[in-house]
Amino acid sequence: MSVKYVPVQWNSNKYWYDLALIALVATYILVFLNIAPQYLDHSKPTDGSIVRARAFGTCAFLMLTAILCIGPLARFDRRFLPLLYNRRHFGVLTAIVALSHALFVLDWYFNYSPYPKLEGLLGANTSYGQVLGFPFEIFGVFGLLCLGILAATSHDFWLSFLTPRVWKAMHYLIYPTYLAIVAHVALGALQSQNNPTFSLLVGVSVALVCGLHALAAWKEHSPAKSVRAADDWFVVGDVSEIAEGRAKIAVLESGDRVAVFRHEAKLSAISNACAHQNGPLGEGRIVDGCVTCPWHGFQYRIADGCSPAPFTEKVPTYRLRLDGTTVMVDPKPNAPGEYVQPVPVPEAVS
Amino acid sequence: MEDAAIVLSVARWWLYAGGIVAVLFLGFGIDRIDENARGSYIFRPLLVPGILLIWPLVLWRWLKLERNHHDISGRYNPLRQAHGPTWMVLAFLIPTLFLGALALRQTWPKDAPATLLAPPAGAAQR
Amino acid sequence: MSDSSNNDPFFVGYLGIPKGLRFFLAAAALLLIGGFGILALSIGTAQNDPGDASFEFSWGPQTLTGILQAAPYPILHVTSGSKHIPAGKTILLSGNGKRGIVPRATPLDGQLVQVTGIALKRGDLDMLQLRGGTNGLRKADAGVGQSISIKALGRWRLTGEICDGKCLSGAMRPGRGLSHKACANFCLRGGIPPVFVSSAPVEGRNFFLMGTLDDKALPPDVLNHVATYISVEGVVERHGAMHIFKIDPASVEFAK
Numbered sequence: 001m002s003v004k005y006v007p008v009q010w011n012s013n014k015y016w017y018d019l020a021l022i023a024l025v026a027t028y029i030l031v032f033l034n035i036a037p038q039y040l041d042h043s044k045p046t047d048g049s050i051v052r053a054r055a056f057g058t059c060a061f062l063m064l065t066a067i068l069c070i071g072p073l074a075r076f077d078r079r080f081l082p083l084l085y086n087r088r089h090f091g092v093l094t095a096i097v098a099l100s101h102a103l104f105v106l107d108w109y110f111n112y113s114p115y116p117k118l119e120g121l122l123g124a125n126t127s128y129g130q131v132l133g134f135p136f137e138i139f140g141v142f143g144l145l146c147l148g149i150l151a152a153t154s155h156d157f158w159l160s161f162l163t164p165r166v167w168k169a170m171h172y173l174i175y176p177t178y179l180a181i182v183a184h185v186a187l188g189a190l191q192s193q194n195n196p197t198f199s200l201l202v203g204v205s206v207a208l209v210c211g212l213h214a215l216a217a218w219k220e221h222s223p224a225k226s227v228r229a230a231d232d233w234f235v236v237g238d239v240s241e242i243a244e245g246r247a248k249i250a251v252l253e254s255g256d257r258v259a260v261f262r263h264e265a266k267l268s269a270i271s272n273a274c275a276h277q278n279g280p281l282g283e284g285r286i287v288d289g290c291v292t293c294p295w296h297g298f299q300y301r302i303a304d305g306c307s308p309a310p311f312t313e314k315v316p317t318y319r320l321r322l323d324g325t326t327v328m329v330d331p332k333p334n335a336p337g338e339y340v341q342p343v344p345v346p347e348a349v350s
Numbered sequence: 351m352e353d354a355a356i357v358l359s360v361a362r363w364w365l366y367a368g369g370i371v372a373v374l375f376l377g378f379g380i381d382r383i384d385e386n387a388r389g390s391y392i393f394r395p396l397l398v399p400g401i402l403l404i405w406p407l408v409l410w411r412w413l414k415l416e417r418n419h420h421d422i423s424g425r426y427n428p429l430r431q432a433h434g435p436t437w438m439v440l441a442f443l444i445p446t447l448f449l450g451a452l453a454l455r456q457t458w459p460k461d462a463p464a465t466l467l468a469p470p471a472g473a474a475q476r
Numbered sequence: 477m478s479d480s481s482n483n484d485p486f487f488v489g490y491l492g493i494p495k496g497l498r499f500f501l502a503a504a505a506l507l508l509i510g511g512f513g514i515l516a517l518s519i520g521t522a523q524n525d526p527g528d529a530s531f532e533f534s535w536g537p538q539t540l541t542g543i544l545q546a547a548p549y550p551i552l553h554v555t556s557g558s559k560h561i562p563a564g565k566t567i568l569l570s571g572n573g574k575r576g577i578v579p580r581a582t583p584l585d586g587q588l589v590q591v592t593g594i595a596l597k598r599g600d601l602d603m604l605q606l607r608g609g610t611n612g613l614r615k616a617d618a619g620v621g622q623s624i625s626i627k628a629l630g631r632w633r634l635t636g637e638i639c640d641g642k643c644l645s646g647a648m649r650p651g652r653g654l655s656h657k658a659c660a661n662f663c664l665r666g667g668i669p670p671v672f673v674s675s676a677p678v679e680g681r682n683f684f685l686m687g688t689l690d691d692k693a694l695p696p697d698v699l700n701h702v703a704t705y706i707s708v709e710g711v712v713e714r715h716g717a718m719h720i721f722k723i724d725p726a727s728v729e730f731a732k
Contacts, residue, residue, distance in 0.1 A: 004390040011490045020505040028512040036520025043528040047649050051523075058519050062512065078484070079500050085489045108648075109659035112573025113666055115351060116358075123354025124662035127700040131454055132730065133657055145403075152400035155393065161384060162411055163424040170404075172429070175436055182444050186451035192653030197522035199452060201515065206448045214441040217434040255431065271426045278428035285486045297488040312386070316426055336426075351665070456705045459731045462635030464676035467709065470628035 003310045005157050017086040021093050028059045049108035056101035057189070061181060063094040065205040068178055072216035078283075081294055088154040091174075095151035098144050105137075131187070139184035146177040156276070164278040182206060226250040229328060236260050236320075236327040239345055242267070247291075249282035252331045257282065258318050260327055261291055261302055266342035268302040269318035269329055275336070276313065304339040322346070368402035375401060375408055383415035524653075529598030529646030531605075535560045538604060539592045540567075541616050543624055545715060546585035548687025548694075549641075549669035550577050552604070553624050553716035555588070561595060561602060566718035568603040568641045568669050568685065569613075576667020577606055578693075580613050588616040596645035601671065601683040603645040627714040634674045634721065635707040635731050638686065638698065640664050641671040657703035664702065670694055672721045678712050684721035691722065698725050705731040 008014075032055035037045065045051075067090050074080040110120040125135040150171055159167045185202055193199070226234040236250040236258070247259040249272055257272035259282030270291065272282045279295030286292065290299035290308060299307055300315055307313040314337035319330040322343055334340060376394045380387045387394075401408050485494030493501060541556040542563075550569040557563045569591065571577045591613050593606040606612030640663035643651030650656060652673070664670055670686040678684075686694055689710065701708075710723035 003386065004388075005386055005393040006390070007393045007396050013489050013493065020509065024509050024512050027509050028516045031513050031516035032520040036517050036523075039517075039521045040523065040525075042525045044526065044530055044649055046523060046526045050648070050650070054523065055516070055520070059512075059516075062515060066508065079497060080504075082487045082489075082493070082497065082501055083504070085487065109656070110662060113662055114575055115662070115666075118358055119351055119354045120658070120662045121354075122357055123351040124665065125658040125699070126353075130700065131451075132456065132704045133654060133700060133702070135658060136654075137658055148399070149403050152403055155396055155400075157384070157387065157393070157397060158400060160386070161415075162407070165424045165427055165429055166407075166411075168429045169432075170407075172432065172436065175440055179440060179444055179447070183447055183451075186448050188655050190451060191455055192650075192655045193522070193524060194457065195522040195524065197518050201519065202448060206444055210437070210441040210444050213433075213437040217437045220430065221434050256427070273426040273428045275425060278426070287486070287488060292486075292488055294486070297490055333426075456731065459635045459675045459705055459707075462675040462707065462731060464635075464674060464678050465633045466630050467633055468631040470630040 003312070005155070007155075009156075013082070014086050014089065017082075018089055021090055025059060025063075025093065025097060028062070029055050032058070047108065049104050053101055053104035053108065054189075056097050056104060060094055060098035060101055061185060061202075061205070063090065063097060064178060064181060065209055067091060067094060068174065068209045069212055072212035075216050075219070078294070084295060085297075091147070092151040092154055095144075095147040098147050102140065102144055132191070134187050136184050136187035139180040139187070143177045143180040143184060146173045146180070150174060150177075159277055164273070164276070168278065178209060223251050226252060226329075228253060228331075233321070233328040233330050236269075236329050239267070239322065239325045239327055242327070245286040247282040247284070248327075249280070250329055252329075254331070256331070256333070258329050258331075259284075259291070260318075260320065260329065261286060262345065263289070263302050263342075265345045265347075267320050267322075267327060267345060268340065268342045269320050270300060270302070270305045271316045271318075271333060271336075273315070274298050275307075275315050281315070303342050304337055306337045364405075365402050368405040371405040371408055372398050372401040375412060379412050383412060524650065526649035526651075527598065529644065529649060529651065530596070531646055532560065532595040532597055535595055537592055537607075538595050539590065540604070541588065541590050543622060543716075544569075544581055544584050544587055544589045544613075545624065546578070546581045547691050548720070548722070549667075549685060550581035551669070551685060551715070551718055552589070552591055553718075555622065561604075564717060565602060566716040567595075568601070568645065568671070568718075570603060570605050570642050570668050571612075572605060572608065574642075574663045574666035574668060576669065577613065578667050580606075580609075584613070584615060590614055590616045596642065596647060598645045599683070600681065601641075601645055603641060605642070605647075624716045625714075629678060629712040629714060629719075631709065631711050632678060632721075633707055633709045633727075634672065634678070634684075634712075635676070635705070636672055636674040636682075637705055638694075638702045639671050639673055640702075641669040641685070644671050644673070644683075652703065654703050660702050661699045664694070664699060670698075670702075672708075672723075674721075678719065679714065681719045684712065684719045687720060687722045689722050689724055694723075695725055698723075698728070701728050707731050 070083045070087055074084045106117050110117040113120055127133045228234055234252055237248055242248045242262040244262055247261040250258045258269050259272040260269045263286045272280055274281050274293040276298045279293045281291055281293055284292045284294045291302055292299050305315040305317045316333035316336045317338050317340045319340055320343045321328050485496035538558050540554050542552040542554040545551050552567050552569055554563050554565045569577055591606055593604045593612055596603040639652045640660040642663055672684040672686050674682045706728050708723050709727035710721050713720050
């Protein structure tokens with residue numbers, strides 16, 4: 001909820017979140033580099049650069065797996081929403097860990113040659129016509145480039161500048177990134193690891209990510225649409241279905257969603273999409289008299305869809321009426337920030 | 351290796367162009383199209399890597415906003431419909447890829463014999 | 477999905493964490509951190525043995541005299557060796573990093589030369605990484621080249637893997653396998669001698685310097701088969717103490 005942009009908007013929860021992330025990466029890397037080798041019964045140790053590349057590479061893969069699980073988990077169980085709150089920092093750190101992996105590889109496998117390193121990376125193996133021996137590095141390059149784009153555009157400026165829709169579309173790149181990274185691992189490291197542990201872990205990652213997302217997609221598909229009345233208004237539902245401080249989400253024929261809130265015995269409707277990242281406002285609460293987004297806590301006054309000063313975000317409002325105890329909504333959105341008189345809930349039904 | 355060199359020089363030029371866009375956009379463009387950025391400078395270097403990578407998108411949005419095109423629909427229209435179809439494809443593709451790669455994986459042919467096809471004609475001196 | 481009970485905790489990022497969520501989040505964080513530790517241990521301890529090959533820095537620089545053979549790739553038949561690489565051995569030669577020494581070696585083919593460098597060793601495979609220029613390779617001051625015994629061992633189909641001789645000999649651990657393929661290709665493009673690792677021995681040897689039937693370096697399309705398990709036909713010859721597998725590139729097949 002920027003007034004003026006700053007590099008990073010910290011708060012104590014983000015500090016805790018980032019502390020946990022750093023602990024996560026530090027634990028993984030330290031155990032991999034310092035503890036695991038003590039249990040290896042090898043005649044001679046694996047090259048340090050290769051072990052470091054493996055440590056950072058596998059760490060980035062596992063982090064990517066965790067990140068991809070947060071979204072669907074938060075849809076199944078709201079207690080995971082705090083993990084979503086600062087997921088962008090998780091992503092940026094993953095990009096940094098993945099970059100470290102790439103640099104260790106580049107400085108070892110593609111170093112010490114008469115040719116430039118990057119030229120070797122892209123040109124040493126050109127067996128694109130076969131599966132075994134396919135230049136799997138190219139999938140890693142693609143994945144790293146995508147992670148770089150996502151990390152580099154994670155500042156809130158980009159959301160406002162590109163619009164949440166374009167930003168989100170671009171950040172869908174995380175899905176092909178996962179596909180590419182699975183290909184990178186499956187055609188690379190997995191081919192030369194005869195120990196089943198690694199294959200098993202990649203398999204679990206694939207099953208988790210694909211399973212959770214498929215389940216979330218299945219749960220979300222074709223939500224019950226609101227019924228259109230004779231005058232083209234839509235039936236939201238009975239007023240008793242809306243609890244104080246909460247909303248009911250109406251799905252219009254167009255697919256647009258309207259969040260109808262009840263606050264202090266009055267009903268108001270705003271767009272379900274938060275102006276920040278299009279989070280589902282209707283799944284939020286009223287906190288201090290304002291609708292509060294469940295994703296990042298952006299707030300809007302219920303009657304006009306404006307963020308309280310000094311913030312400047314706005315969302316469209318909608319007109320409501322009561323037919324007896326049935327809440328009806330006009331599907332035509334008002335301009336963002338346009339005031340609409342809240343509809344009082346008759347005492348008999350409240 | 352020559353192809354790789356061409357790809358790299360294209361990438362280099364892409365980044366040079368991005369550098370020019372970054373200078374122009376952060377130098378004066380951003381102040382014209384985003385009031386929250388006015389007077390705020392410390393965060394701007396943070397935008398440079400993003401501009402280097404996706405500068406055509408930056409130019410496109412900059413132009414749109416310069417023309418005062420505030421496309422309300424794009425701001426409150428979440429991209430939720432894309433998730434289902436995307437994962438319908440990926441939930442098939444990713445496991446197939448993983449299992450396919452496992453199935454193709456070679457193991458060291460430790461039992462493959464060395465087969466003599468034709469005995470030597472005789473020793474030679476060099 | 478959203479739950480309509482009024483007392484389930486609602487997290488707002490810039491406010492404190494609601495009481496009902498503190499335990500859950502602390503547990504989730506600890507579980508994730510601990511889980512990552514366990515994963516690091518299981519993946520870290522599942523790494524393959526990279527094999528018993530390495531640079532032999534402890535031997536110090538080795539200076540050897542012998543007969544240079546430039547084709548298919550430069551090798552040295554040692555006539556006057558050191559404690560670690562005695563006379564009678566035949567060793568592979570390479571330059572620094574991913575550089576071969578073909579341009580330096582070709583004019584001295586068949587001559588008695590003196591080489592200096594650091595040794596690499598994997599089993600019965602030895603390589604010397606030469607110093608730069610004439611510090612690493614020059615015509616020997618005295619002595620004349622003797623003839624090298626060449627013994628033809630017949631036409632064979634061998635199964636195994638094409639590796640770059642340097643990483644295999646210990647410049648990298650591991651120095652073979654598919655994750656190392658691009659590096660192996662990069663070495664071979666730089667002129668490092670290729671070595672075939674056979675699943676079964678010929679005359680007790682599993683490592684073969686590679687070339688083509690007409691005694692040339694491997695053609696570029698063979699790079700497609702590096703690091704995969706293949707079977708290939710060719711003639712095996714013993715040159716001095718080095719076994720050379722001269723292959724017919726058209727006969728390469730993926731191993732079953």
